[in-house]
Amino acid sequence: MYKRKQDAKPQVISYDRVKSYMQWMIERYGDYSAKTLLQKANLLFKDDKQFNEPALDYLIERGIVDDRRYAERLTMSFSEKNIGPNKIKEKLYAKGFSSQVINECVSAIETSDEDYFDKALTLKIRKFGEDPIEDIKLKQKALRHLISKGFSYSIANKVVSYSDDKEY
Known part of the structure; x- marks a missing residue:
């Protein structure tokens, strides 16, 4: 009824096949970094990896992978x-x-410390409320949360102790 995979002939790995696979991946799923695209090609064409890097170099030269x-x-x-x-x-x-x-x-991101402060303040208000945090354990939890979101300790500390009454 259905053909089994064992019955199928193994396909020949060639430069054009590897190149077209990489182009298909980009067309189908969007951009990839060169490293990720090479890893995916190495997984699929693990029997013969000699064409993977030349095909990637071709795509980089043409500006398809940047x-x-x-x-x-x-x-x-x-x-x-x-x-x-x-x-x-x-x-x-x-x-x-x-x-x-x-x-x-x-x-190159055109954001200042004030922009990051505003983003961190938004996160703090969303999770912990608007009032400055006085409880030491809750303060540590808020600091860990903000630092895990990628903010520096100094910005996180300012946000945790921030009050609308005073300037930061």
Whole structure:
């Protein structure tokens, strides 16, 4: 009734097949970092990996795969959310970008400490309320929460003790 996979002939791995697979992945699912695309190709074509890097180099030369462009787009997307610069760096690193690209993209974000303060304050108000936190255990919990969201300790500490009455 159905053909079994054992009956199918193994397909020949060639440069064109690897290249078309990578192009299909990009067309179907959107951008990938070069590292991630190479990992996916190495998984699928594990029997013969000799064509994976030349196919990736071809896509990089043509501008189809561009780590900097993809990292900048992801950075802008992440910066619109209520997360800090450290969390943005962590997420970009998980995507497989080099530290040089990550640092350039994060430093290119046009946000100041005040913007990060506002984002952190929004998170603090959402989870812990508007009043300054006096209880030491709750204060530590709020600090851990804000730091885990990627904000620096100094900004998190200002936010936790912030009151509408005084300036930060």
